[in-house]
Amino acid sequence: MYALEIKDLHKTYANGRQALKGIDLCVEQGDFFALLGPNGAGKSTCIGIISSLVNKTSGTVSVFGHSIDEELIKAKSLLGSVPQEFNFNSFEPVQEIVANQGGFYGVPAKISRERTEHYLKQLGLWTHRYEQARKLSGGMKRRLMIARALIHRPRLLILDEPTAGVDIELRRSMWQFMDEINQQGTTIILTTHYLEEAERMCRNIAIIDEGLLIKNTSMSSLLKTLNSETFILYLRDNIDIAPVLNGFSTQMLDPHTIEVDVPEKGSLNDLIQQLDTQNIVVNRMRNKVNRLEELFIKITAKPNGAQKGVVAPKDW
Amino acid sequence: MWPKYWIAYKTIARKEILRFARIWIQTIIPPAVMVCLYFIIFGNLIGQKIGDMDGMAYIDFIMPGLVMMSIITNSYANVVSSFWGAKYSHYIEEMQIAPIPNIVILLGYVTGGVIRGISVGIVVTLVSLIFTDFYIYSPVVVLVVAVLTAFLFSLAGLINGIFANSFDHVTIIPTFVLTPLTYLGGIFYSITLLPVFWQRVSLGNPIVYMVNSFRYGFRGTSDIGPELAIVVILFFILVLFVACMTLLNRGTGIRP
Secondary structure, three states: OOOEEEEEEEEEOOOOOEEEEEEEEEEOOOOEEEEEOOOOOOHHHHHHHHOOOOOOOEEEEEEOOEEOOOOHHHHHHOEEEEOOOOOOOOOOEHHHHHHHHHHHOOOOHHHHHHHHHHHHHHOOOHHHOOOEHHHOOHHHHHHHHHHHHHOOOOOEEEEEOOOOOOOHHHHHHHHHHHHHHHHOOOEEEEEOOOHHHHHHHOOEEEEEEOOEEEEEEEHHHHHHOOOEEEEEEEEOOOOOOOOOEOOEEEEEEEOOEEEEEEEOOOOHHHHHHHHHHOOOOEEEEEEOOOHHHHHHHHHOOOOOOOOOOOOOOOOO | OHHHHHHHHHHHHHHHHHHHHHOHHHHOHHHHHHHHHHHHHHHHHHHHHHOEEOOEEHHHHHHHHHHHHHHHHHHHHHHHHHHHHHHHOOOOHHHHOOOOOHHHHHHHHHHHHHHHHHHHHHHHHHHHOOOOOOOOOOHHHHHHHHHHHHHHHHHHHHHHHHHOOOHHHHHHHHHHHHHHHHHOOOOOOOHHHOOHHHHHHHOOOHHHHHHHHHHHHHHOOOOOOHHHHHHHHHHHHHHHHHHHHHHHHHOOOOOO
16 A cells, blocks of 8 residues: 555646646655655645645545545545645744644644644754744744644655755754654655755655656666766866866866766766876866756756746846 | 544634634724714713613613624624635645544634624623613523524624635625624614515515514514524524535635
């Protein structure tokens, strides 16, 4: 039995926009699963349908074998969700928000209070328990939503960009926390724009683009398909043109910096040796982007090369 | 499952009650001040010129209607503002994702509306003691009509909240529908004073039944018997209850 099983899921909104065009997806029990895609790809719609916040047009969704059409209450009781947007009453005290969620799930008041204390302490919010939620920082609000989602001990936890806008130190502590939750047996589905996060945390990955599932595989198999890696090299001395290297393509970024594509079978020793023969000394080097990010851009690239996002005006 | 639903119901109801209780200066005090002004202006100043109505002093005549008006407006306002606020700030999703049947959500919100309506009704009744003698002809009728009316207008507020997409939508119905129906519902006059045609038109206004049965409970006299009034209120409760459940099950206004 899968933790989540989605078959031929379609969603067309009232304005005619087709957000999902037939998604099939299975998530194994105990998995840490990445659900990625560019903005507007259909991830949040998919999560909305799983959590009963969006009506599906057609298809089936089952949580631990319980269909959301026939056993909605059972399916919901196994699911916890941390949405992208803050969705709590910001005038309510932190403790009340978490304890009330326990009440909505039918957790008796005493147990709900104990678990509230446990999770607020674990997530560093206990000292803020009497404060109105609106007074918390962005990172604290994200942690509050995680505590709230865990209060009924869900078996499947959906985290929709849980670390958005959170500083790196806090993000790392949240990764550790999520990892512990997963180790304890909770299946986690993570959506994020920090691909380093997905690469680090998740064992399996699905990529949605324009309402279709375009990849569904294990993280390791996906990363194996990457046939080159880009490095930025910081040089000791100025150069005038990019060096020509056998087996590596190079590009000059400025007189002190070059970008080199290292193919899968290429060797860094060979690269450094070739540079040495040209009297080019490398002071430092780093990966241009992480590996998953590179793959993600390739997989979701539009056929005509057009990129989504902000377009600069012509007279720039 | 029922013990879990009971916990969920208590949680929603408690949350709703705390919501208006925390801001009692905005929710409980204003109706008391407004009713004070009604008693001073209509009861004392103008009422003395009007004389008796339906065999009682004018101030005694309007007292039950003013209490009823407070119950109606407050039970309605509580649910519509709370439900719309939850939609607007998306914390309605806390309940949507939880394993709660829609009827539990409905009853939780309605309980909040009923409690606020009755609380304000009690405060307004206490204020009225400054101006009139306390006398209840039938406490049972007063209690039953007050609770049923608060229940009915809480349901109406919920429907308004479901459809509301902006703050304007929250205020349009109370301003253009509820207030006129309330003022024309026989609070300040006996409908027997109207021409026959307008008497018949008035009978189409459900608030006429509520005000008159409530007046019967307090004073023992009214234009319409309490039995008929209670049947009419129950009928409207049934209609609005079915409408609310249908809208919640469809996810109207909350599930795209």
